[in-house]
Amino acid sequence: MGKIAVVVSLFAVLFFSAGCQGGPGNAPAPRSNAEISQAISSGKKTVVFFMNPAGIPCGQQNEILKKLYQDRGGNFNVAYASAIRPEDEKAFYDYGIRSLPSLVLVDSSGNISRHFPPGIQSYETLAQALDSVR
Numbered sequence: 001m002g003k004i005a006v007v008v009s010l011f012a013v014l015f016f017s018a019g020c021q022g023g024p025g026n027a028p029a030p031r032s033n034a035e036i037s038q039a040i041s042s043g044k045k046t047v048v049f050f051m052n053p054a055g056i057p058c059g060q061q062n063e064i065l066k067k068l069y070q071d072r073g074g075n076f077n078v079a080y081a082s083a084i085r086p087e088d089e090k091a092f093y094d095y096g097i098r099s100l101p102s103l104v105l106v107d108s109s110g111n112i113s114r115h116f117p118p119g120i121q122s123y124e125t126l127a128q129a130l131d132s133v134r
Contacts, residue, residue, distance in 0.1 A: 068127060
């Protein structure tokens with residue numbers, strides 16, 4: 001019984017720490033495909049958008065991102081990883097994405113700043129997140 005408790009405790013710690021990605025100072029963001037690599041290398045904040053182009057929620061999230069990008073005068077990048085492009089498969093694995101739409105914010109130094117929960121993120125949420133990182 002004692003060994004089971006230790007194994008369960010270790011699993012809980014690993015699971016919790018894996019789910020807590022997104023704080024400042026995390027590891028460098030993976031540069032899984034050319035688009036993501038180029039966006040991160042620019043020195044601007046980057047929103048990595050994991051999407052299915054045919055999905056309605058993904059389309060709604062894309063409209064929010066486009067409006068924010070336009071309103072902010074392009075002061076950040078949006079890099080797309082599509083569920084239907086085989087060359088983007090590695091990005092989904094590298095970032096641990098399992099649900100769509102999903103967004104990851106990368107700061108201007110190329111470090112992961114925040115993993116957003118899957119689902120549509122509001123304009124206000126994204127604007128606040130962009131304002132909170134360098």
